[in-house]
Amino acid sequence: MTYARRPATGPHTDEPRFPPQEYEQRLSVTRDAMERHGLDALLVTAPEDVHYLCGLDHQGHFAVTALVVPLDGVPVLAERAMETATATAQTDGVRHHGYADATDPADALLDALRQIVRTTRGAPRPAVVGYQADSLSLPPAVWDRLRTAKGLTWEDSGALLSAQRAVHTEREISLIRDAARLSDTAMAAGTAAATAGARENEVAAAVYAAMLRAGGDLPAFAPLVRATDRLDQEHLTWSRRPLGAHDAVFLELSGARGRYHAPLARLRHLDAAGAARDGRATETARAAMDVLRTALHPGNTAEQVFRAWHSAIESALGEPYERHHCGYLVGIGFPPGWMGGSRTLRPGNTMELRTGMTFHIQSWLLGGESGTHAFSDTALVTDDGCEVLTRSPLTD
Known part of the structure; x- marks a missing residue:
């Protein structure tokens, strides 16, 4: 030795x-x-x-x-x-x-x-x-x-x-902010590349190129790029199929800086008719995300955050809706995942939220009469609530 x-x-x-x-x-x-x-x-x-x-x-x-x-x-x-x-x-x-x-x-x-x-x-x-x-x-x-x-x-x-x-220092939070900026840069490149006729692998290439040129490190998990007819097939990377004129494309990714990650996801319709068709789902998912952000507060438990989000979804739909979680802790990540653990915002998790935690918060609504919408951000728990670190504009 x-x-x-x-x-x-x-x-x-x-x-x-x-x-x-x-x-x-x-x-x-x-x-x-x-x-x-x-x-x-x-x-x-x-x-x-x-x-x-x-x-x-x-x-x-x-x-x-x-x-x-x-x-x-x-x-x-x-x-x-x-x-x-x-x-x-x-x-x-x-x-x-x-x-x-x-x-x-x-x-x-x-x-x-x-x-x-x-x-x-x-x-x-x-x-x-x-x-x-x-x-x-x-x-x-x-x-x-x-x-x-x-x-x-x-x-x-x-x-x-x-x-x-799970609780980050100021130096760690600075790296997570850097990762969030990289995520936003990569998402802008990905959504710009996601046009009718472009292949999913070409969208992924645009994501990687923007991320690495901006000074990002290799993320612990590959970007996920897929048309929404496969949205329920979670954790696929990308195919070589071209996007159709009436498709919607889902992108989930994370920049990385010093092994710290800040994931986000966006869903983009390639035509106005598709956006209108899924309009109710979009409105519901975004309203529920607002409720989730409000609940992401020191002292609340992971289960309480999930219940707040889930209740908002079910109230808007007027019927039961099943989803296993609405987010999880992020920070240091190594392959095979950027979450670095399994401490999720889910039923039964009594973990108490503390200032300095960062979460990948998600609002997904899949199928049904209201349509489909899914998106996510990285948020930092602060003394009086939360700060959303990823700033990519919502699509549609």
Whole structure:
């Protein structure tokens, strides 16, 4: 293992980087939570949380990468050996434990853990290690080795970091504002390119070109471009089919700056007749979004926000309407998604909204006699309500 400290800024670069003091503060808050939960160490495998605690930003998470945080002492970043040069250049205040391709990643993690907890609190007992049970980056084969290792007791600590990371600092909010401006730039290019005869992939190309030329980073999730006859097929990217003169096209995208995202979506009818046909749905979705924004207030729960939006939809329709959520927390995002977690505005979620949270808020109305409309924005929870950060004009 070697210790490395990255420079505050790199040569010939304007990449967004937080000062070491911010990472030290994040680590201090994390350790306070670990102390409260009786943890001797924390195994962090979610890329968003690894980035949050030490700044690692690369595409190498297809190989097991984990930050081992002791209650005291220097954290250890276990990564594939060929990634150590990148990790050393990017991260601050960690030791690096690179493992060879022929090494079982579980062995590397256990080695790092045992060095950290060899003399834990001076007590002859198994070390209590927190882990992220819902992390997509902890393969079952690795977890099976870890959970059966002697001398370690495991506690699911998934909520420990997600709750901390949900509330952003001013520096983080500045990057989210940058991402929102990039999103608006990309949306303007996409809606301009979405004309009759243009192919969906050409619209996506316009989105990417505008986003990257404006200084954006690669987003964690591809832009979604599709005609509304496939609107219910969520998370499709794009096809090579040309848009028809009477189509409506849906665009959902996010700019990214320093791994922070600010998604938005717009629906555009290519002819006036289509806009008129879906006029009631458009009016209903927009009115419900106004209600949602009003409910996005500190102290309200995620469920209360959903109920306010949902009630507005059903009151306007005069009949029941089913939708699983109306938004979710956003901030740091890594593939395969820009949401960086699953804390949504949905029924049953008692999470309390706090100043500094940012949400991708959505108002979707699909099918039925009233027609179809869907759009979204990124909004910041403020002391007295919310501020919508994405400013793209509504279409039609």
